[in-house]
Amino acid sequence: MPHITAEIISIGDEMITGARLDTNTQWLSQRLGELGVDVQFHTTVADTLSHNTDVFRIAARRADLVIATGGLGPTRDDLTREAIAESLGRPLQLHEPSLKFIESMFQRRGREMPERNQSQAMFPIGAVPIHNPQGTAPGIDVRAPREDGTQSRIFALPGVPAEMKTMFDETVAPAVLGSNGQRRHIAHHVMKFFGVGESDMEQRLGDMIARDRQPRVGITVSAATISLRIVATGETMEACGSASATTRDEILRKAGEFYFGDGETFEQHHAVVQHLNKVGQRLLLVELGRAAPLGDWFAAVSDEPGFTADVPAFVGGISLANVDDLRQWAGMPADASVETCLSALRQRVSADWVLLVDEYPSLHQTNEHPLPGGEVTFTVAAPDESFPSITQHLGAHPSILHARVAKAGLFWLRKCFPTDPSGV
């Protein structure tokens, strides 16, 4: 693939004033990077025609590919169509099929199209509309000639993230790949890991994360969970799928012991529920100290398709200040061991497993440790009346410390399961 440079333009007062955080640009930067495009500039501009026009002119001059989001709505604030037309020095003209499509969108909702929505069917001469299956605003695909005889290709997409993402995946990504004449298809596959640091993971993967590798492997970290994103491009979807599967196997050979599942939003608690559903067992969570994220996470899993069961894997969660309170809840004397308490609670609620987090550390920094953190003990009450436990010092940035502790607890619980729940 030839070297393609890109600029991403984000349009709207709400971004310029800081009222809304621009996440579209981050998403587009990641996707373009995966396609091998060299993103060089992001520009955000308010809903002002002259500024918009200038921004499109500058972008078309310095980037091969310009992806804009926002400003395609039907109101007077929506100036992207005019701005692109002005920057090209061409008038807008009505595109009849787009108008018919917008009218049909309103008809399906049993409403008449307001006159102002007609503006959404106006395109600069020479532009191709981009189909928007979810909304009334079609996108714009147009080429801007440059002084040196080359041209820049501009794609304008709506600002609504769901519409923008669909249109990028369905239209822009294939077009970018198609500029190479082959490899028009693209397949994404995300693998999840816990228990290994980012630099360790990079070392294990070695050449696999080279930017020019095919399929490409990208690494991102979110609250101590590592995601590896395999992006395969090819002439057919089958070719993408098979290249992706080979890469996946290679990754499992290098870092399989930390792998717990596939999918953008798949986390360890999904892996735990999946395993418990399979073996028909149930889990009680006891969280002590200054947080209780696990109760919230496991409650939410019950709502996700594919994770339900006749007897739900999650019995419930208890959040308490400390072990003394745990003894009181379990109805035990003040000198009772933690194991006795967990055993009593497990029986009372008919759980097979209990995971105790003792305890979520303070978010305050100490002189000893520049990052907040502390000693945390994870104790599991297993169905065979064993109580495997581990004590670790865990520290992290305050914004992710409690999530990190919770995930370390789930990592320990998964190690205590008799079979490897990851299914590797």
Next chain:
Amino acid sequence: MPHITAEIISIGDEMITGARLDTNTQWLSQRLGELGVDVQFHTTVADTLSHNTDVFRIAARRADLVIATGGLGPTRDDLTREAIAESLGRPLQLHEPSLKFIESMFQRRGREMPERNQSQAMFPIGAVPIHNPQGTAPGIDVRAPREDGTQSRIFALPGVPAEMKTMFDETVAPAVLGSNGQRRHIAHHVMKFFGVGESDMEQRLGDMIARDRQPRVGITVSAATISLRIVATGETMEACGSASATTRDEILRKAGEFYFGDGETFEQHHAVVQHLNKVGQRLLLVELGRAAPLGDWFAAVSDEPGFTADVPAFVGGISLANVDDLRQWAGMPADASVETCLSALRQRVSADWVLLVDEYPSLHQTNEHPLPGGEVTFTVAAPDESFPSITQHLGAHPSILHARVAKAGLFWLRKCFPTDPSGV
């Protein structure tokens, strides 16, 4: 104050590739807006010298004020100093006092300064260093002359958010205000509200949210909590404080029934803990359904200064699937009423109050309601053995629905408290 336009520049590969979300620019946009500055452009650029130079040239031409973040570190990737110097056509020169300060930072940590850190004391001729009390990278304050005889003022700050924010508040904001010759001081005050929508709040405030009002009142919404930010500028801090207090009183007259406290991070659960600490009472939380955020929130409050007590207000939290499970936990028969269960649980754990959320709705959309949501019943068990309850239909975007439900529950609990916990 004269009309001042601004551009914000964010520098770094990690932003351009989408590896990191740029939150500095949003923060700066909000702060500049409060100062009455008209932000018109955001630009993000990779760590490439020629692109950085171009970006500074374009920005200085089109904006009166240019605020850049990032690229001030000691490594070869850090190009902001060179880029500004190039864009001005001036060389860099060593600033001895800055070098001494950087050396002293290393000495205090018992380390010798690596030679490459000397680059952080290099400034374009004519620039003024901006003191960085928290790190080794001083900022840059320099004026760029324009063809029409006017000049643009460039401030370059580090990318580390804590350092950037301190330097903006201590140096940039007073300089921006000082460009008017008076009103050099600035005071921020944030008030929090729940139970009222953004447009209702705007209607109540009327002229108070006009952009040219002094002090300025800004409105933002985060997961159904409304923040009003009062920004007062004046010749002395006393004048700012007194203008701010007058505006605060006026707001309370207009929307006092929804007010629950002051401060950027103050939420309703802080107000609840504050009230319970004052009266020496304790709360048990029972959350049913597909989430349990309250347990996590209340556990975290115990870690915050100002919210501790000898007998903590938060007894603990229970997360369960449904009322049947609640009966089992409370040791009650299958036909027991919710009130009986809450009463039994309250006695068992010596709580004064219980809040039951029944239940967190699914995040899936239904045909009836375009936004996910559902009927939620909040039942409070009060110390006088009354059980006030309310049922509401609550719907919201999936990303905030559960938080919104939890907050509606706290709103109901606060209404059940005998004295108004807001202290208005």
